[in-house]
Amino acid sequence: MRKWDVECIPNPDLLYYRVNKKKYHEIWKSKRVNKGHKFPAGLFSFAGSYLSVDWSKYSTPRQSQSRARIPDDNGIVEFKVADVRRERHKVRHVPTRGNRAHSAICGIQPKIRITLQRIAQWSEGFVIDPD
Amino acid sequence: MEYRNGDFRGQHPKAIDVGVDESVAGDAGGIDGIVEDAKQRLFALEADWDGEASPVFDEITVKTAIDFVHELSLQVNGENLAKDMEILPASAGSVDLHWQTPHFELLVVFHADGSSSFYGDNCHGERSIQGEQRPDPEEIARWMEDLNA
Numbered sequence: 576m577r578k579w580d581v582e583c584i585p586n587p588d589l590l591y592y593r594v595n596k597k598k599y600h601e602i603w604k605s606k607r608v609n610k611g612h613k614f615p616a617g618l619f620s621f622a623g624s625y626l627s628v629d630w631s632k633y634s635t636p637r638q639s640q641s642r643a644r645i646p647d648d649n650g651i652v653e654f655k656v657a658d659v660r661r662e663r664h665k666v667r668h669v670p671t672r673g674n675r676a677h678s679a680i681c682g683i684q685p686k687i688r689i690t691l692q693r694i695a696q697w698s699e700g701f702v703i704d705p706d
Numbered sequence: 707m708e709y710r711n712g713d714f715r716g717q718h719p720k721a722i723d724v725g726v727d728e729s730v731a732g733d734a735g736g737i738d739g740i741v742e743d744a745k746q747r748l749f750a751l752e753a754d755w756d757g758e759a760s761p762v763f764d765e766i767t768v769k770t771a772i773d774f775v776h777e778l779s780l781q782v783n784g785e786n787l788a789k790d791m792e793i794l795p796a797s798a799g800s801v802d803l804h805w806q807t808p809h810f811e812l813l814v815v816f817h818a819d820g821s822s823s824f825y826g827d828n829c830h831g832e833r834s835i836q837g838e839q840r841p842d843p844e845e846i847a848r849w850m851e852d853l854n855a
Contacts (some may be wrong), residue, residue, distance in 0.1 A: 598756035598797075605747050605794050607740070608806075616804060616813055620758055620797035648757055662831060683836055685813040686825035 579670035582632075586657035589631035590666070590678060591639040591698060592691075593649045594618050599703050614652065614695045616688040625679035626687060628654075630668060634676035636698035642674065651701035658694040662686070736788035737779045741772050744793035751795055761799045764818055771801040771816040774843065781847035786854065810853040814841060828853055 602617045619626055629639040636651040643649040656666050665681040680687055697703075748763045771793065779787060792804040799818030805811065805826075812826030812835075824841045826849065827834040835841075835849050 595757035597754075598758060601751070601755055602794060605744075606792055607743075608790055608792060615794065617794050617796045617802050620756075645757070683825055683838060684823050685815050686834075686836055688815075689811060689813055689825055689827075 578672065579675045581670065582668050584630055584632075584656055584666050584668050584678060586655075586660060588656050589653045590628040590656060590659065590680070591631065591634060591636050591676075592619070592626070592628050592652050592654070592695075593639060593643050594652055594703060595643075596648050596650065596703050599650070600705075603705065614692040616685075616692045618652075619688045619691050621684050621687075624684075625681045626691075628678050628680060629674070629676040630678045632676070633670075634674075636701050639676070640701060649701075650703035651698040652695040653698045654691060654694050654696075659690065662690040664690060736785065737775060737791075740788055740791060740793065741775060745772070748793075748795055748801065755795065756797060758797055760795075760797050761818070763795065763801065764799055766820070767799060767801055767816055767818050770820070770822075770840075771803055771814075774814065774816070774840070775803065777843040778846060781843050782850060786850075807854075810850065812846070812850075 598620075599618060602615045606615060629642075631653075636653070640646045640649050640651055659666050659680055663682070664687055667679050667681060669677050669679045671677045680691075745768060748768055751763060753762050754760065775791070775793070786807060790805045790807045792802070792806075794802040794804060796802045796815060801816045803812075803814040803816070806829075809828065810826055810833075811829050812824065814822065814824040816822050821838070822840040823836075823838045824846075825834065825836040826846075833853060835845070
């Protein structure tokens with residue numbers, strides 16, 4: 576497999592993030608208040624100091640879902656790059672050998688998670704139904 | 707003030723009132739009930755509870771989060787602290803303390819490696835506080851009070 580060049584991600588583009596159904600339902604079961612919020616902050620999992628996402632230039636929601644261990648167990652949410660950067664988070668293209676779309680949102684974890692719960696939208700056709 | 711089984715209970719003499727209902731001011735009963743429920747839920751979760759290979763919750767991480775709640779409850783009176791507080795499982799063995807109120811949102815993360823980080827604002831990205839260490843309960847109490855004023 577070839578090594579991909581790192582590119583600048585334009586503000587109008589989208590980032591896709593996989594949400595595991597087990598996690599989604601377990602966090603909702605654990606919540607006692609604020610049930611009206613669509614995306615609990617706990618949905619967004621960090622790999623060390625960053626959150627892994629897929630850049631829409633090189634991935635569709637379906638392709639992003641297909642990279643999961645069990646694809647059908649995952650929904651997809653999306654964020655506009657501009658909305659992420661507006662909160663002063665860094666968005667970087669970090670392609671891996673197996674995934675040219677791989678990108679990272681970097682910053683202080685709880686701030687990123689609060690930002691994402693506010694701006695996230697389900698990708699059409701990849702919604703997790705509530706229990 | 708009393709220190710029992712690693713937990714502070716009672717009311718700090720300098721406690722700040724950020725609540726709306728004086729009848730429950732200083733009542734740690736609500737907090738204790740929420741804490742006990744949360745502990746049971748967290749410790750009942752098995753490895754891979756999130757489908758992302760998260761481990762079971764470590765007692766020390768949960769205790770660290772709960773100790774912070776009790777320390778904060780010594781500084782903050784009122785039902786708001788308990789009413790809007792969530793103690794939630796997060797990835798990789800972390801525990802979230804999360805408040806979403808009409809006046810502020812605050813997320814404190816207790817990581818499985820013993821570190822902590824936090825962020826809060828007025829729900830519009832303003833008047834924020836943040837850090838990559840355990841927050842100071844007194845500082846958090848003053849911030850909550852300011853945003854509730």
